[in-house]
Amino acid sequence: MSDKNITLTNAEWSVMECLWESAxxxxxxxxxxxxxxxxxxxxxxLTLLSRLEAKGAVVSDSEGRKKxxxxxxxxxxxxxxxxxxxxxxxxxxxxxxxxxxxTKKKALPKEEIDQLYAMLKKLEExxxxx
Amino acid sequence: MSDKNITLTNAEWSVMECLWESAxxxxxxxxxxxxxxxxxxxxxxLTLLSRLEAKGAVVSDSEGRKKxxxxxxxxxxxxxxxxxxxxxxxxxxxxxxxxxxxTKKKALPKEEIDQLYAMLKKLEExxxxx
DNA sequence: CTTCTTTGTTTACATCTGTAAACAAATTAT
DNA sequence: ATAATTTGTTTACAGATGTAAACAAAGAAG
Numbered sequence: 020m021s022d023k024n025i026t027l028t029n030a031e032w033s034v035m036e037c038l039w040e041s042a043x044x045x046x047x048x049x050x051x052x053x054x055x056x057x058x059x060x061x062x063x064x065l066t067l068l069s070r071l072e073a074k075g076a077v078v079s080d081s082e083g084r085k086k087x088x089x090x091x092x093x094x095x096x097x098x099x100x101x102x103x104x105x106x107x108x109x110x111x112x113x114x115x116x117x118x119x120x121x122t123k124k125k126a127l128p129k130e131e132i133d134q135l136y137a138m139l140k141k142l143e144e145x146x147x148x149x
Numbered sequence: 150m151s152d153k154n155i156t157l158t159n160a161e162w163s164v165m166e167c168l169w170e171s172a173x174x175x176x177x178x179x180x181x182x183x184x185x186x187x188x189x190x191x192x193x194x195l196t197l198l199s200r201l202e203a204k205g206a207v208v209s210d211s212e213g214r215k216k217x218x219x220x221x222x223x224x225x226x227x228x229x230x231x232x233x234x235x236x237x238x239x240x241x242x243x244x245x246x247x248x249x250x251x252t253k254k255k256a257l258p259k260e261e262i263d264q265l266y267a268m269l270k271k272l273e274e275x276x277x278x279x
Numbered sequence: 280c281t282t283c284t285t286t287g288t289t290t291a292c293a294t295c296t297g298t299a300a301a302c303a304a305a306t307t308a309t
Numbered sequence: 310a311t312a313a314t315t316t317g318t319t320t321a322c323a324g325a326t327g328t329a330a331a332c333a334a335a336g337a338a339g
Contacts, residue, residue, distance in 0.1 A: 134245040136269040
């Protein structure tokens, strides 16, 4: 069973975002993309790609004349991993503690609250009628 | 205005948790605490305390014969900082996106959902009748 | 075919993190 | 007052991270 317990650094997230947006991409496309978005030197991006490949988050295909890269790690899996790590460290693993802290700090715009409320309401309904 | 834009590393969070739990504490108390919880060597803890003091997250008082330490950075401020960083990186800054992802992954126990729902319901009510 | 350009691979290097060992100063016990 | 212990300060050091320069191979252009 392939271990998706991969942790991404900040810089690596940027590279992955590029690949999650669409893949496969050539090295050229990726370096251009990150040169634009992050101002990175070509080498920087290529180095990150190697590291990501080494840790199994990316695969490359050298068949054709241009090497291409694709994500192996899915965004949702990376996100879930980060989320668990974050929640446990900062909010003792409790999402509701997180939300209550944010509201106390008034760090949640009304739109977010409304949207969240709507979502949960729907969830509750589903849960209750099965 | 004191800039609370302090980012804590994992190890530093452990030290801060100890101080947030109660303070001031002597070096002895802190090193014992972290020796027990994390298995850290005395030096490790003391080094972390220095780094934390250097970055303004902790103050020490050397008046008496025993040096004591207290948190300067408040837990809520550290948490908020981390939260913003995390949400923007992983969920484009959207809490509701975070929650919807978690539910899709079935990574939220029913209790959490219920609790969150109750909390938001109350919030909505308050917002609506003012 | 030489030369210029693009692409790919190695090596480099400073800073940050986790983790202490060493050494020095102050207390305490004998 | 001496030795043993506790406490405080400096120095160390490997691995992770951000950031790239150097060098080599492959293709394109003249």
